[in-house]
Amino acid sequence: xxxxxxxxxxxxxxxxxxxxxxxxxxxxxxxxxxxxxxxxxxxxxxxxxxxxxxxxxxxxxxxxxxxxxxxxxxxxxxxxxxxxxxxxxxxxxxxxxxxxxxxxxxxxxxxxxxxxxxxxxxxxxxxxxxxxxxxxxxxxxxxxxxxxxxxxxxxxxxxxxxxxxxxxxxxxxxxxxxxxxxxxxxxxxxxxxxxxxxxxxxxxxxxxxxxxxxxxxxxxxxxxxxxxxxxxxxxxxxxxxxxxxxxxxxxxxxxxxxxxxxxxxxxxxxxxxxxxxxxxxxxxxxxxxxxxxxxxxxxxxxxxxxxxxxxxxxxxxxxxxxxxxx
Numbered sequence: 001x002x003x004x005x006x007x008x009x010x011x012x013x014x015x016x017x018x019x020x021x022x023x024x025x026x027x028x029x030x031x032x033x034x035x036x037x038x039x040x041x042x043x044x045x046x047x048x049x050x051x052x053x054x055x056x057x058x059x060x061x062x063x064x065x066x067x068x069x070x071x072x073x074x075x076x077x078x079x080x081x082x083x084x085x086x087x088x089x090x091x092x093x094x095x096x097x098x099x100x101x102x103x104x105x106x107x108x109x110x111x112x113x114x115x116x117x118x119x120x121x122x123x124x125x126x127x128x129x130x131x132x133x134x135x136x137x138x139x140x141x142x143x144x145x146x147x148x149x150x151x152x153x154x155x156x157x158x159x160x161x162x163x164x165x166x167x168x169x170x171x172x173x174x175x176x177x178x179x180x181x182x183x184x185x186x187x188x189x190x191x192x193x194x195x196x197x198x199x200x201x202x203x204x205x206x207x208x209x210x211x212x213x214x215x216x217x218x219x220x221x222x223x224x225x226x227x228x229x230x231x232x233x234x235x236x237x238x239x240x241x242x243x244x245x246x247x248x249x250x251x252x253x254x255x256x257x258x259x260x261x262x263x264x265x266x267x268x269x270x271x272x273x274x275x276x277x278x279x280x281x282x283x284x285x286x287x288x289x290x291x292x293x294x295x296x297x298x299x300x301x302x303x304x305x306x307x308x309x310x311x312x313x314x315x316x317x318x319x320x321x322x323x324x325x326x
Contacts, residue, residue, distance in 0.1 A: 105213035109234040110182040118185040126161040126189050132312045133163050136256065139308060139321050140167055140227070143254050146323055147171040151222040154178070155246060157211040157239070158229035160186050162193030165204070169197040177204050178216065184208045211239040214246050221246045227256040230291045231316075232284040240298040244326055253324040255295065258316035259307070260288045271315060278315075292320040300324040 144167035147154070151172055156164060159179030168175050177199065179190050187206040194204040209215045211226070211233050224243045233239045243253050261267035271287040278287050296303050305322035313319065 102209050102213040102215040106182060106208070106210050109210055109212060115185070118183050122161065122183055122185040122189055125186070129161075129163065132310065135310050135312045136319075139319075140164065140256065143256070143321060143323065144168070144171050146252060146254070147175075147223055150252070151175055153221050154223045154225065155180065155214065155216060155221045156225040157214070157243070158226060159190055159206070162186075162190035162197075164225060164227060165190070165193045165199055166197040169199045175199075175203065179204070179206045180209045180211065180214060181206070182208070182210050210234075211242060214242045216246050218245055219248045219251075221251055222248055223252045223254060225254045228258065230255075230257050230294075231286050231289060232282070234284075236289065236291060236294050237298070240295065244299065247326040249326060251326045253300065253326070254322075255324070256319060256321040257291050258313060259292050259318055259320045260290065261317065267315070267317065274315065287315060295320075295324060298324070300326060 144164070147168070148171050152175060154168060154172075154175050154177045156177065156179045159165075159181050160183075162179065165177065165179075168177050177194070181187075181190070187208075190206050191201075191204070195201065207215055211229060212235050224247055226243075230236050230239065247253065261271055268288075275287040278285050292305060296305070302325040303322065304324075305320055307318045307320055309317050310319055
């Protein structure tokens with residue numbers, strides 16, 4: 001999503017928790033129901049070292065993986081999101097510090113915003129992205145076809161208003177889908193999209209969290225999906241490591257990201273000039289991130305990546321899309 005980030009660190013002691021019920025009980029998701037907060041000193045983001053995976057992915061081509069040289073950046077058109085409320089916490093990985101706690105990370109990288117602002121942004125996303133989704137549909141259909149018969153448990157980062165939910169319903173008959181987003185006002189739109197796509201209510205769960213600290217257990221997901229997300233996360237490397245952590249061996253990471261234009265091109269000059277403004281008005285969306293190269297170097301066993309230009313995307317071109325395998 002075109003979501004940005006700032007830094008602030010809030011924490012909340014775990015007083016009461018509730019476990020999700022069927023069909024998500026085996027995923028070890030816990031919800032913190034205590035809404036009290038206390039101030040804490042910000043901690044600097046820890047550098048993550050990418051270590052190569054040993055698993056292979058039969059559906060990807062290894063020769064095209066880490067050689068792709070693509071620049072990526074952000075997503076979501078202008079604005080922002082954040083908040084505090086039901087915030088999930090992993091209960092599988094013992095946390096070294098609050099910096100690893102999904103609730104603490106949410107409040108640090110996406111400080112709470114007024115409800116009216118989150119609602120405005122969610123409504124804008126639901127109404128202004130239709131032409132883009134129409135144009136990108138062919139590419140997404142190709143990607144999501146790889147889930148057929150392979151994905152019982154799917155996690156989508158930055159699910160937003162749920163434009164991808166219709167692809168899950170057509171690709172898998174009984175998939176369990178978890179959607180993560182820092183804007184809690186997206187939930188009603190995502191729930192409506194799930195219902196419209198034919199995805200049973202019991203098979204979809206929305207969780208208020210960020211991609212840098214995914215509130216699910218290790219090796220629990222068959223697939224992770226992210227479309228127009230990595231432009232605006234606080235830490236791209238941390239996000240990719242989290243994706244690898246939650247994927248099962250051989251699991252798929254499906255991505256669509258807008259990327260920086262070719263060096264020396266007029267579009268790249270314009271992107272570089274407008275990038276600071278874009279980060280302000282689009283809540284952290286970066287126009288010049290080299291996200292394609294970052295994905296290729298993240299330690300996936302295979303990365304099959306292609307590029308495309310979309311007429312409805314203007315400055316946020318080209319797009320990098322593909323599949324990475326843990």
